[in-house]
Amino acid sequence: MKKTLVILCSYHHHNTEKIAKVIAKVLDAPIQLPNEVNTEEIQEYGLIGFGSGIYHGQHHESLLSLAERLPQVSSGNVFLFSTAGVTGNAKIARDHSPLRTRLQSKGYTIVGEFGCKGFNTNSFLKYVGGMNKGRPNDQDLRQAEEFASGLKKKYMS
Numbered sequence: 001m002k003k004t005l006v007i008l009c010s011y012h013h014h015n016t017e018k019i020a021k022v023i024a025k026v027l028d029a030p031i032q033l034p035n036e037v038n039t040e041e042i043q044e045y046g047l048i049g050f051g052s053g054i055y056h057g058q059h060h061e062s063l064l065s066l067a068e069r070l071p072q073v074s075s076g077n078v079f080l081f082s083t084a085g086v087t088g089n090a091k092i093a094r095d096h097s098p099l100r101t102r103l104q105s106k107g108y109t110i111v112g113e114f115g116c117k118g119f120n121t122n123s124f125l126k127y128v129g130g131m132n133k134g135r136p137n138d139q140d141l142r143q144a145e146e147f148a149s150g151l152k153k154k155y156m157s
């Protein structure tokens with residue numbers, strides 16, 4: 001069976017970490033921080049996930065700069081995931097675009113993308129109790145599990 005790796009940056013409320021743990025469990029994958037990733041060994045993985053909160057309309061800077069440091073590959077399957085204050089298919093696609101573009105330019109194929117809401121107390125929101133309290137919730141985690149199961153069936157058999 002091909003090895004899978006999940007790369008995560010989740011600092012605001014560890015929202016994305018909750019999603020990452022569910023995904024990593026289904027895919028039997030270790031979770032590494034961007035600065036723990038050995039960019040030379042990354043080609044050993046058949047499937048790699050990149051996830052973080054969305055900060056100022058994109059994934060965390062550490063994931064974007066990791067993608068820039070990755071060597072060019074002839075093929076490789078990756079997936080993206082995130083949590084954000086505001087979601088919806090078009091918003092998630094837009095927020096994922098900077099990381100997606102960088103990975104595609106290195107030769108990777110994006111085989112799946114997942115996003116859901118995350119508790120957000122950024123800026124003025126902290127004065128009003130934040131938004132999306134309790135997210136990700138059980139349903140979000142179930143959807144993340146289904147997303148990962150789909151990837152497993154398609155890319156790990």
Ligand SMILES: Cc1cc2nc3c(=O)[nH]c(=O)nc-3n(C[C@H](O)[C@H](O)[C@H](O)COP(=O)(O)O)c2cc1C
Nearest residue numbers: 010011012013014015016053054056057085086118
């Ligand atoms: C500095 C900062 C900037 C943010 N910018 C955005 C944004 O541009 N769009 C959005 O929908 N949410 C934004 N958020 C909300 C986070 O994406 C959301 O809370 C996310 O779940 C945090 O993930 P984490 O707990 O894994 O770090 C921002 C949060 C912070 C702290």
